[in-house]
Amino acid sequence: MNLSLKPATAEGETLVDLATTPLRELNGALHKLAPDTNQTLWKIAHPAGRHAIAAGLDVPVTIEIDGPVGYYCAGMNKQARVIVHGNAGVGVAENMMSGFVHVKGDASQAAGATAHGGLLIIDGNASARCGISMKGIDIVVKGSVGHMSAFMAQAGTLTVLGDAGEALGDSLYEAKLFVRGSVSSLGADCIEKEMREEHKALLAEKLKAAGILGEVDIAEFRRYGSARTLYHFHVDNVSSY
Amino acid sequence: MTDHSNTPRTTPRASATFDDYTLSEIRRAAATGIYDIRGGGAKRKVPHFDDLLFLGASMSRYPLEGYREKCSTEVVLGTRFAKKPIELKIPITIAGMSFGSLSANAKEALGRGASAMGTSTTTGDGGMTNEERGHSTQLVYQYLPSRYGMNPDDLKRADAIEVVVGQGAKPGGGGMLLGQKITERVAAMRTLPVGIDQRSACRHPDWTGPDDLEIKIEELREITDWEKPIYVKVGAARPYYDTALAVKSGADVVVVDGMQGGTAATQEIFIEHVGIPTLAAVRQAVKALQDLGMHRKVQLVVSGGIRNGADVAKALALGADAVAIGTAALVALGDNDPHYAAEYAALGTRAGAYDDWHEGRDPAGITTQDPELMKRLDPVAAGRRLANYLAVLTLECQTIARACGKSHVHNLEPEDLVALTIEAAAMANVPLAGTDWIPGRNGGF
Numbered sequence: 001m002n003l004s005l006k007p008a009t010a011e012g013e014t015l016v017d018l019a020t021t022p023l024r025e026l027n028g029a030l031h032k033l034a035p036d037t038n039q040t041l042w043k044i045a046h047p048a049g050r051h052a053i054a055a056g057l058d059v060p061v062t063i064e065i066d067g068p069v070g071y072y073c074a075g076m077n078k079q080a081r082v083i084v085h086g087n088a089g090v091g092v093a094e095n096m097m098s099g100f101v102h103v104k105g106d107a108s109q110a111a112g113a114t115a116h117g118g119l120l121i122i123d124g125n126a127s128a129r130c131g132i133s134m135k136g137i138d139i140v141v142k143g144s145v146g147h148m149s150a151f152m153a154q155a156g157t158l159t160v161l162g163d164a165g166e167a168l169g170d171s172l173y174e175a176k177l178f179v180r181g182s183v184s185s186l187g188a189d190c191i192e193k194e195m196r197e198e199h200k201a202l203l204a205e206k207l208k209a210a211g212i213l214g215e216v217d218i219a220e221f222r223r224y225g226s227a228r229t230l231y232h233f234h235v236d237n238v239s240s241y
Numbered sequence: 242m243t244d245h246s247n248t249p250r251t252t253p254r255a256s257a258t259f260d261d262y263t264l265s266e267i268r269r270a271a272a273t274g275i276y277d278i279r280g281g282g283a284k285r286k287v288p289h290f291d292d293l294l295f296l297g298a299s300m301s302r303y304p305l306e307g308y309r310e311k312c313s314t315e316v317v318l319g320t321r322f323a324k325k326p327i328e329l330k331i332p333i334t335i336a337g338m339s340f341g342s343l344s345a346n347a348k349e350a351l352g353r354g355a356s357a358m359g360t361s362t363t364t365g366d367g368g369m370t371n372e373e374r375g376h377s378t379q380l381v382y383q384y385l386p387s388r389y390g391m392n393p394d395d396l397k398r399a400d401a402i403e404v405v406v407g408q409g410a411k412p413g414g415g416g417m418l419l420g421q422k423i424t425e426r427v428a429a430m431r432t433l434p435v436g437i438d439q440r441s442a443c444r445h446p447d448w449t450g451p452d453d454l455e456i457k458i459e460e461l462r463e464i465t466d467w468e469k470p471i472y473v474k475v476g477a478a479r480p481y482y483d484t485a486l487a488v489k490s491g492a493d494v495v496v497v498d499g500m501q502g503g504t505a506a507t508q509e510i511f512i513e514h515v516g517i518p519t520l521a522a523v524r525q526a527v528k529a530l531q532d533l534g535m536h537r538k539v540q541l542v543v544s545g546g547i548r549n550g551a552d553v554a555k556a557l558a559l560g561a562d563a564v565a566i567g568t569a570a571l572v573a574l575g576d577n578d579p580h581y582a583a584e585y586a587a588l589g590t591r592a593g594a595y596d597d598w599h600e601g602r603d604p605a606g607i608t609t610q611d612p613e614l615m616k617r618l619d620p621v622a623a624g625r626r627l628a629n630y631l632a633v634l635t636l637e638c639q640t641i642a643r644a645c646g647k648s649h650v651h652n653l654e655p656e657d658l659v660a661l662t663i664e665a666a667a668m669a670n671v672p673l674a675g676t677d678w679i680p681g682r683n684g685g686f
Contacts, residue, residue: 027466028466043262051456051460052456052460052463055460055463056393056464056465058393070456072456073449073461073463075460076392076393076396078393090453090456091447095392097393100357111448113447114391114446114447115323116392116432129446131445137387152434154431154432171440173433173437173532221530231420231434231437233275233419
């Protein structure tokens, strides 16, 4: 491997200092990893808000990033586990297909946007449009989410332990939303729905995946989903558009 | 009582303002309460390439022999940053059209026809199908606000990526695919329930503005290891600034789509009243590239109303590197063919005017997901028709280029052109025929 990386400090562990290693070199090396690589743990130092760190991965390795990341960290991720020990910029885990992304701090706008699969956990708050156009991802936000979260969300789950901002779930399709705290307002065609046993089981499953099952009371959550009144355009609904 | 029976009467006169079409639209709106939706591009007459003429060779310039001297047509797109630029044999590409709006057979036919002529085709809102990837030797993968079907595997198997900011038929508008065309396959590709009206977002979900776009393009390059050319497509609205900002954002290629460019479905009022004609957009886009010192370094693709080799030649002469065709390609496949005249009549329209593509009842089997109608389009035969048509466009363009003394179609230049109207002269920045007058020459752009 032609990389200016430090030697592995332990079996399967690779250290990369982005203060001295170009991002292209890091991402290029990650893209070349074989599925059965023994370089299964990558530790990234000095990310300094760099954009597109660990974007486009398709290999079952763990990336630990020691500090804040910029836009699109772990964008389009497949298989990889990406852990950010800091805050994340716009579009963390955008269009993720599978795998796991864990932001230990706060996340900016459009976290998990358009993502098809995998699990995104945000320990802090997520800004506006969290889960916008999500297509199957599971997102767990331990803090609160900003306005227009789950806008046009198509599939997957958004679980918020804190509060949700204005226009939650506007123009929602089939994504399922669980919010423990307050909701400033619901967007067009988003309504509160009954929390039946199957929904409690689904929520428990997501909380378990996030490692916090038992730490919060499922009974405190309320469920929101699509009223499906805007699925076919009708002039009588024109005030909703 | 006065007898008026012998008084001369004026002939009935329709209003130019309230013409038959306008009256019919008012009645339709009153009956339904919803705006008219249709496919295609602007139907109104606007200044276009027809308003330009080539001067040809004369005493001061000599032509090339039509059948003996070479006039090259190849074009390379994506030379700025991409490790693997697209090399096309002809400067005519197929514009983005989605599976969903078009049938699988139509997409396959587009791939077959384009590939036979050594050019590219483009996906659309709804993702990449195996049919079009398999039959397109060079495939451009559109990156749209909806991100329907977007995934890194298709991104990596594409030959180029086109970030769609807008399109000429509806700058500022999102996509629309009505429930009739959301079949199980289309719905699965878009992660949507079957049969619902699908309305795509008009803005990208995770970036806004050129500064963000620059970061988004960097991400796409990182994901694809800087191999793929990245296009930025804009609807013609403010082409000088949009082109400059696309260059600033890191685009390899800028695609400018004029208001004659088609859409699968949007509001009639949007198509006809938002955006500017292709002719008005080309020179502004070229000027932006020239002002930045990026002309021919960032390639320019122009689309919207390209119909024949003269249109191609004129776009190139004004400074484009290539053109893209959509509506014309569909017609070459068989769209609006008089062969189905009776069926068009049964739909309340006629061959040549059919534009209710969103309803999915296309007798030609192109703009439909109906399994029976789809069967009517033989992708092999339709692909051959498209290849023939592309060959004719190329030959026509070469004919004009040789007549102007050019050994490559890219050597055509504004100096070869004059305009028939003051409007076209001002828009294209070429002299009014028979004069040296370019209206507005010192008026900006």
